Amino acid sequence: MKSKPIPFEFIKSLEKLLGKDWVLTKESDLLAYSYDSSSLIKIPSAVAFPEKKEEVIEILKLAQKYKVPIISRGAGTATTGSPLAHKGGLVLCFSRMNRILELNEEERIVIVEPGVLNGDLKKFLKKYGFFYPPDPASFAYSTIGGNVATGAGGPKCFKYGTTKDYVLALEVVLPGGKVLKTAPYTLKAAVFYNITPLFVGSEGTLGVFTEIVLKIIPLPEKRLLFLSAHKKEEKPLEIISQLLKNKVTPASAEFVDKTTFLALLNSKQKDLLKNFANFKALLFLELDGEESAVDKEKSKVEKFYNDLGIFYIKAEEEEEIERLWDIRRAISPALKILGEKKIADDVVVPRRFMKELLFRIRKIEEETGLNICCFGHAGDGNFHVNILFNPEKEKIALKVREEIIKEVLSLEGTISGEHGIGYTKKSFVSWELSPFQIEIMKKLKKVFDPDGILNPHIKIPD
Numbered sequence: 001m002k003s004k005p006i007p008f009e010f011i012k013s014l015e016k017l018l019g020k021d022w023v024l025t026k027e028s029d030l031l032a033y034s035y036d037s038s039s040l041i042k043i044p045s046a047v048a049f050p051e052k053k054e055e056v057i058e059i060l061k062l063a064q065k066y067k068v069p070i071i072s073r074g075a076g077t078a079t080t081g082s083p084l085a086h087k088g089g090l091v092l093c094f095s096r097m098n099r100i101l102e103l104n105e106e107e108r109i110v111i112v113e114p115g116v117l118n119g120d121l122k123k124f125l126k127k128y129g130f131f132y133p134p135d136p137a138s139f140a141y142s143t144i145g146g147n148v149a150t151g152a153g154g155p156k157c158f159k160y161g162t163t164k165d166y167v168l169a170l171e172v173v174l175p176g177g178k179v180l181k182t183a184p185y186t187l188k189a190a191v192f193y194n195i196t197p198l199f200v201g202s203e204g205t206l207g208v209f210t211e212i213v214l215k216i217i218p219l220p221e222k223r224l225l226f227l228s229a230h231k232k233e234e235k236p237l238e239i240i241s242q243l244l245k246n247k248v249t250p251a252s253a254e255f256v257d258k259t260t261f262l263a264l265l266n267s268k269q270k271d272l273l274k275n276f277a278n279f280k281a282l283l284f285l286e287l288d289g290e291e292s293a294v295d296k297e298k299s300k301v302e303k304f305y306n307d308l309g310i311f312y313i314k315a316e317e318e319e320e321i322e323r324l325w326d327i328r329r330a331i332s333p334a335l336k337i338l339g340e341k342k343i344a345d346d347v348v349v350p351r352r353f354m355k356e357l358l359f360r361i362r363k364i365e366e367e368t369g370l371n372i373c374c375f376g377h378a379g380d381g382n383f384h385v386n387i388l389f390n391p392e393k394e395k396i397a398l399k400v401r402e403e404i405i406k407e408v409l410s411l412e413g414t415i416s417g418e419h420g421i422g423y424t425k426k427s428f429v430s431w432e433l434s435p436f437q438i439e440i441m442k443k444l445k446k447v448f449d450p451d452g453i454l455n456p457h458i459k460i461p462d
């Protein structure tokens with residue numbers, strides 16, 4: 001597969017602006033920016049590495065002039081093909097714009113460039129006793145720019161909310177180099193339309209972020225993790241509902257279904273799970289907050305688990321908590337034993353329908369004989385549905401995916417809770433949205449990107 005050429009003058013101007021070292025055009029170099037965590041490979045025409053916003057502004061002026069598609073890229077961990085140049089174009093990689101610009105403890109905000117890694121920001125804030133909760137499982141290597149553009153979630157988002165709940169304002173560069181501040185850097189603002197949320201989850205289709213203002217909160221005083229094991233697969237989902245009704249608010253409630261659990265029992269984490277071998281499902285339940293509040297909730301959970309005769313272990317030391325979370329983090333690599341290929345979705349249904357969705361998916365699994373995993377952020381009603389298969393079963397797997405999406409929609413759900421649409425789910429958007437909603441998406445895109453040069457070919461149906 002060859003990369004699509006773009007005007008020679010455009011490349012020359014880029015090289016003049018950034019220096020030759022920061023513009024890639026050789027096919028062998030471009031390969032490194034041709035993939036993300038989907039299975040797609042799309043070689044861009046060129047890759048540029050701006051170091052400051054003034055350079056981004058100039059690049060977007062040039063892109064407008066030469067009508068070159070601009071594909072923003074953080075760390076390339078998206079699961080949907082969203083940071084890829086589907087029909088050529090310039091990949092704008094933010095690895096050099098990775099500075100934490102300001103921490104304001106009084107305002108409880110932090111201002112960052114888009115290329116800062118989520119994990120680096122967490123480490124930095126911890127030194128000052130602060131906390132930025134959104135924690136995609138990829139937090140150690142995904143960027144804040146990518147997290148904002150996908151609306152990333154994670155285990156902690158059950159209690160604390162997802163990325164959308166932490167973005168106070170954005171500085172966005174539009175085609176032609178216009179700079180738009182979506183809001184003042186204040187904690188409240190009611191003058192301009194509230195457009196910041198429009199950019200969260202926009203997947204690079206509306207503008208290029210150069211500065212991100214995030215809300216932060218004090219680091220919780222205490223953490224505590226319960227890992228429970230269950231003989232009935234759906235039991236953890238019932239437990240979450242009952243705990244919520246009981247006014248317990250866990251920081252995280254992560255579910256491991258029976259198919260995923262089987263894979264974990266054969267993974268590098270199998271020693272940690274040796275006491276759990278006779279069970280079918282797991283529930284990770286983390287509590288955090290002020291010490292007295294955590295202790296109160298701990299007693300409630302312990303009583304609840306003991307009354308029901310639930311098998312669990314409890315970790316109260318940081319190191320032990322992280323060791324147990326390693327089991328959850330090991331899921332992605334562990335699934336490889338279930339099939340050479342995978343289709344991964346992140347569907348959401350109202351919490352009350354999670355059990356029903358699980359039953360329906362199991363029925364599909366029995367009928368087709370494929371391995372279907374449903375793990376993840378059960379507290380949010382968000383299942384990571386992974387269909388594992390060998391290449392000869394691809395057609396069946398694609399059909400299964402369609403069946404599952406139909407079930408999700410029939411249960412008042414949505415096809416993506418946090419990974420976004422990108423390229424791989426674009427054909428399903430019209431299954432969920434009405435023609436009127438899609439028309440609104442197209443009109444909004446035109447307001448910010450009239451020539452359609454920002455991440456074309458993703459998110460919005462053709």
Ligand SMILES: Cc1cc2nc3c(=O)[nH]c(=O)nc-3n(C[C@H](O)[C@H](O)[C@H](O)COP(=O)(O)OP(=O)(O)OC[C@H]3O[C@@H](n4cnc5c(N)ncnc54)[C@H](O)[C@@H]3O)c2cc1C
Nearest residue numbers: 074075076077078082136137143146147149153203204209
């Ligand atoms: C093992 C694994 C676990 C994961 N777990 C989770 C999880 O728990 N929760 C979750 O939500 N996701 C998860 N993901 C998906 C992925 O990590 C997230 O979507 C993440 O937010 C992507 O960040 P990134 O820096 O890699 O962005 P990229 O993949 O590079 O880009 C993602 C999108 O952001 C846009 N973008 C990047 N930078 C900018 C910018 N400066 N301006 C405008 N647009 C920009 C890109 O164009 C693209 O549309 C996981 C992925 C992997 C591989």
